[in-house]
Amino acid sequence: MDKDKEEVLENIMEELEQEAKDKEKAAEETPVEEAAAKEPSEASEEAEGTEEDKKKGLFGKKEKKNPLQEKVDELNDKVLRQMAEFENFRKRTDKEKAQQFELGQSNVLEKLLPIVDNFERGLAAVPEAEKDGAFADGMNKIYKQLMTELENLGVTPIEAVGKEFDPNFHNAVMQVESSEYESGIVAQELQKGYMFHDTVLRHSMVGVTP
Incomplete structure (x- = not known):
């Protein structure tokens, strides 16, 4: 009688072990079966969603900047533009001033040329016997000094x-x-x-x- 009980117990234990193994096997196969059982439309939708996510990641809009940072960037850009405009204005003004100064200088120098002509005519009219005299020598020195200064001015x-x-x-x-x-x-x-x-x-x- 004890032997029969032991056999019955062994059979029960074997059945329980087999049932546990079947459950584990079923749990492992379920994800594969569910994936295979999905309808084509669902699989397609998931694939499209994945592609869209990829596109968004690669070509999607950049994250919007902080409004405060945008304002700071805008002000910096405006300041840089104004500085560049001022620098161009300064260079243009300096160039115009230089041109005006040179024009005024040329007008003054042009008025001095008749004086140079008169010096040359006066020295040319000095008689040969008087060219070594003090008056002629003084005139000649003034003329040379005048021509040297004009040359220094260009x-x-x-x-x-x-x-x-x-x-x-x-x-x-x-x-x-x-x-x-x-x-x-x-x-x-x-x-x-x-x-x-x-x-x-x-x-x-x-x-x-x-």
Whole structure:
């Protein structure tokens, strides 16, 4: 009798163990079966949702900035623009001032040229016997001093005699016959011309060979 009880107990234990194993197996297979059992439309919707999420992550709109930070950036940009505009205005104003100053300077220097002409005429009119005299020597020193100061300011004489006639620098007022120079060459200078830096202060008045 005890033997029969033991057999019955063993059978029950085996059945319980088998039932537990079946439950574990069923639990492991359920996710796979559910995934396989899903309808095609559901699977498609999930796939589309995944693609949309990816697109949003890659190409979606950036997270909106803090309104305060946007205001700060806007003000910084405005300040930088105003600084750039002011710098351009300053450079333009400095350039205009320099041009106005140079124009005024050239006008003053141009008015001094007749004085230079008179010095040259006066020195040329001094008799040969008096050229070594104190008066002529003093006049010559003043003339040289004046020409040195003009040169320091950027005033230089224009080369004329022996040069090819150039209307940019020379003003032809007559034709001069010359066996020394070819046609179109300045043979005589009637009034000396001057440059102020790169600008013609006064054209040379010349005679040109025909």
